[in-house]
Amino acid sequence: MRQIVLDTETTGLDPAQGHRIVELACVELENRSLTGRSLHLYVNPGRDSDPEALAVHGLTTEFLSSHPGFEEVAHQLVEFVQGADVIIHNAAFDTKFLNAELARCGLPKFDTMCVKITDSLLHARELHPGKRNSLDALCERYGISNAHRTLHGALLDSELLADVWLAMTRGQDGLIMDFEDNSGLDANGMRLEAFDASVLKVVTANAAELQEHEEYLAVLDKIVGKPCVWRAVEA
Incomplete structure (x- = not known):
């Protein structure tokens, strides 16, 4: 089973307002093991990041200006996710940006390029209702070090999420x-x-023990004036 853990960084919160992807990363899992293969792209969005977004990822307009636009690297993403189950934390956010970028390139929606999209945030909420389920919170919960995560970065976050996903889906320990x-x-x-x-070791009752059990149930029947609850269980 081939899985891709994916993360993006963007200039803001809404592609409908012209915001773009500035960084994209994918980490590959094969049969629940990291393969060492990854895809990491910085993307020139052709615009500034909102101050709030810049504070999160730290990717300046000057730095991004030397990198290609999304249309120049879209084929690398398409090739990398083909035939895989893609795992994204808060998938609705990333997929709306991916769909907007792909539409600009005249390409179909992202979910048509992979087998399926799995939202690790929804999975975490089912496992841990009422708790914080951010990536940082999950790293702490599963004992995964994120001390080096001073800023959000798509490659680092996808690597951390891969570790979290494996820990979160391995079963009860x-x-x-x-x-x-x-x-x-x-x-x-x-x-x-x-x-x-x-x-x-499974030990079954012998004949004498079964007879004693039956006699005890008969006493209970007489006390309650009707067949006791154990009769219904046995039936």
Whole structure:
């Protein structure tokens, strides 16, 4: 199974207002393992970033002016995502920008180029309802270091999201559910290992024990004046 973890940085929040992609990155997973293949592109948007967006990614107009426009690199994106399940955190945001950029190039919508799009933010919200599920919060929850993330960057964020996605979808590792960020730890702070129920020995009741059980149910029937609840369970 081939998966691509994708992230973008933009000049602002809405392509309908003329905002553009300034950075795009993809990291490849094959059968839930990082392959080492990635795609990383800086894109000249032909305009300034909003101050709020610039504060997030730090990509100045001067720096981006030396890079190609999206139409010059669109084919690299199309080739990289072909036949893959694309994973994006808050996918609605990135796909609306990708669709706008692709439309300018006369290309079809992004979701037609890949097998499907999976929103890791929606998946995280299902797993951790009522909790913060930003990329930073998920890195903290799953013990993934993001200390080097001083600014948002598409390549760094896609690499972090790949690690988060693998951790988030590997299944439960311990006997304790994730009610808190330290779930999976016992009272001494030791992590509980995965429990294999198949190793448990199954012991069935013998004839004498079954007879004792039946006699006990008969007593319960007499006390309540009708078949006790265990009769319904057995039925």
